[in-house]
Amino acid sequence: MTILRFGNFELDVRSRELRCLKERPQGVPGDGVSSVRLQEQPLEILRLMLERPGEVITRDELRQRLWPEGTFVDFEHSLNAAIKRLRAALGDDADKPTFIETVPRRGYRFVGSVPGARAVTAAPPSAPQVRLVVLPFSNLSDDSSQEYFSDGLTEELIAQLGPLCRGQVGIIGRWSSMFFKGSLQRAREIGDALKAEYLLEGSTRRDGSRVRITARLVEAATETQLWSETYERSTADWLSVQADVAGRVARSLLRELVPPARAVVAPRDHPRAYQAYLKGKYHWARPGDVGLDEALRWFTEAVTEAPDFAAALAALARVQVASAEYYHERPRVALAAAREAATRALAIDPSVSEAHAVTGDLQRMIDGDWVAAEASYAEAIKLNPSNGAALRSYGLMLALESRYGEALAAVERARELDPLCLGTNSTGTWTRYVSGDYDSAIAHCQYMLEMDPEFVTAHRVLAAALLQAGRGDEAVAQLDLALTFDPSHPVLLSWLAHVKAVLGCRSQAQALIARARSFERTRYVPPFHLALAFTGLGDFDDAFSALDQAWLDRDPALATLDAEPRFEPLRSDPRYRAIVDRIRTPRSRVGV
Numbered sequence: 001m002t003i004l005r006f007g008n009f010e011l012d013v014r015s016r017e018l019r020c021l022k023e024r025p026q027g028v029p030g031d032g033v034s035s036v037r038l039q040e041q042p043l044e045i046l047r048l049m050l051e052r053p054g055e056v057i058t059r060d061e062l063r064q065r066l067w068p069e070g071t072f073v074d075f076e077h078s079l080n081a082a083i084k085r086l087r088a089a090l091g092d093d094a095d096k097p098t099f100i101e102t103v104p105r106r107g108y109r110f111v112g113s114v115p116g117a118r119a120v121t122a123a124p125p126s127a128p129q130v131r132l133v134v135l136p137f138s139n140l141s142d143d144s145s146q147e148y149f150s151d152g153l154t155e156e157l158i159a160q161l162g163p164l165c166r167g168q169v170g171i172i173g174r175w176s177s178m179f180f181k182g183s184l185q186r187a188r189e190i191g192d193a194l195k196a197e198y199l200l201e202g203s204t205r206r207d208g209s210r211v212r213i214t215a216r217l218v219e220a221a222t223e224t225q226l227w228s229e230t231y232e233r234s235t236a237d238w239l240s241v242q243a244d245v246a247g248r249v250a251r252s253l254l255r256e257l258v259p260p261a262r263a264v265v266a267p268r269d270h271p272r273a274y275q276a277y278l279k280g281k282y283h284w285a286r287p288g289d290v291g292l293d294e295a296l297r298w299f300t301e302a303v304t305e306a307p308d309f310a311a312a313l314a315a316l317a318r319v320q321v322a323s324a325e326y327y328h329e330r331p332r333v334a335l336a337a338a339r340e341a342a343t344r345a346l347a348i349d350p351s352v353s354e355a356h357a358v359t360g361d362l363q364r365m366i367d368g369d370w371v372a373a374e375a376s377y378a379e380a381i382k383l384n385p386s387n388g389a390a391l392r393s394y395g396l397m398l399a400l401e402s403r404y405g406e407a408l409a410a411v412e413r414a415r416e417l418d419p420l421c422l423g424t425n426s427t428g429t430w431t432r433y434v435s436g437d438y439d440s441a442i443a444h445c446q447y448m449l450e451m452d453p454e455f456v457t458a459h460r461v462l463a464a465a466l467l468q469a470g471r472g473d474e475a476v477a478q479l480d481l482a483l484t485f486d487p488s489h490p491v492l493l494s495w496l497a498h499v500k501a502v503l504g505c506r507s508q509a510q511a512l513i514a515r516a517r518s519f520e521r522t523r524y525v526p527p528f529h530l531a532l533a534f535t536g537l538g539d540f541d542d543a544f545s546a547l548d549q550a551w552l553d554r555d556p557a558l559a560t561l562d563a564e565p566r567f568e569p570l571r572s573d574p575r576y577r578a579i580v581d582r583i584r585t586p587r588s589r590v591g592v
Contacts, residue, residue, distance in 0.1 A: 152278025173418025191220025
């Protein structure tokens with residue numbers, strides 16, 4: 001919802017305007033609506049409270065939302081001042097609150113009525129008290145080409161431990177885990193960095209048809225080894241070792257809290273399928289879309305070798321969705337293949353969390369069925385509370401529905417599990433951008449670029465936020481820099497054309513569009529992003545034609561259309577309402 005009403009007030013989320021609605025005496029001209037001046041921070045506090053009426057908004061949550069990491073302020077003084085300004089604007093009394101109640105030592109709660117406010121139907125679980133990081137297993141084989149084997153084992157242990165621990169132990173995600181590959185840091189230092197109480201580390205050695213796996217569970221704070229185990233099996237039998245190690249770790253941490261669970265592994269008579277699966281996981285873990293095509297090849301080989309391998313089918317579906325999102329293939333084709341793989345995975349094993357998360361993506365992207373998508377994400381998170389990808393996708397969906405507080409809660413939960421994952425950080429940054437919190441989006445983009453100066457997604461979102469903040473020249477500089485990493489990137493070219501057009505450089509914008517379209521013979525050039533460039537130029541006929549083609553192609557980015565502020569110039573055109581109704585965006589469904 002973009003209009004949130006309470007008492008005699010309404011908050012327009014899109015325009016970020018607070019209005020007071022007062023009845024006028026009969027015969028007095030005017031509509032009784034007046035604008036209420038409110039600074040950015042009190043307004044943001046109000047919006048967060050209205051999105052979650054009745055919930056306690058903690059002081060720490062407000063600090064993270066209003067003053068991101070790296071912002072130096074007197075927090076207590078600044079927050080108290082912002083709350084006082086908000087209460088003054090609403091005419092509220094701290095001692096007898098109508099709207100904002102102070103919850104001592106915790107935070108604040110909105111106690112008024114907000115008609116139409118939605119309850120959280122699949123709130124992400126609270127962060128577990130105990131956290132475990134599976135450190136990259138060392139490859140001790142003489143053959144360096146076996147690196148995929150040790151990395152794949154690490155990935156699989158992370159994947160299997162999530163469902164086994166059922167949310168009572170948080171499993172740190174693979175991006176943050178892999179950051180410490182080859183690191184000489186002590187267990188205590190790694191635990192402090194990732195806020196993890198326990199570390200699982202080990203090594204693998206392959207020699208012909210034999211495999212030797214050593215695993216050790218360490219308490220980070222004391223650097224005490226809790227247990228160590230060595231397994232030596234044939235490659236035809238080593239699949240059971242992974243389930244054994246995962247189960248041993250879960251039992252050691254949870255004791256009687258979690259009953260033994262069955263690990264989902266490949267059929268024992270298909271070790272070649274499992275090795276192909278591990279190679280797919282290895283390439284899928286590479287940054288951005290660098291390893292996407294190789295991952296697709298190996299996951300396809302895995303399911304060809306073992307058609308009943310549910311985990312491989314789910315991974316294949318995930319990569320096929322990514323092929324659509326990164327435009328490695330025409331989205332309609334990739335998404336149809338993803339649906340087939342995910343459906344097969346769930347028919348074989350309904351407990352595969354990743355397959356439910358992908359199903360949610362497809363329900364949202366292809367069907368426009370956001371209610372079903374939310375249910376699928378909820379099931380994925382229930383099956384594996386440490387599934388960071390499901391939490392990210394759920395957060396993205398909530399942001400598109402203007403449920404920004406819930407969206408950030410889901411994304412922050414994913415970030416707790418994998419704080420160094422650029423993809424997870426990107427989702428949180430994008431959520432801040434579409435919510436209109438451009439300053440915070442800029443700060444978070446800069447944080448990501450400190451981690452990886454060549455991360456193109458961060459440059460893109462930073463440029464978009466800078467443009468909305470009135471810093472167009474800086475936006476151009478960011479996109480120019482990103483193009484040095486990939487000069488033929490059609491999305492970057494389209495975004496730069498949009499900025500140039502907005503700044504009045506029409507001929508340069510047209511040249512950039514022509515340059516982007518020149519690659520159509522060799523790669524898919526997404527019309528959705530060309531529509532953005534045409535919107536900047538004011539060429540609305542071309543913009544709507546491109547959006548029509550994006551609809552035919554089932555471009556996943558279309559779901560962002562009504563949330564994206566750069567498409568604002570199109571919204572007064574009757575054709576705009578027709579297209580958002582066709583793609584069934586959340587706002588078109590609720591009539592706002």
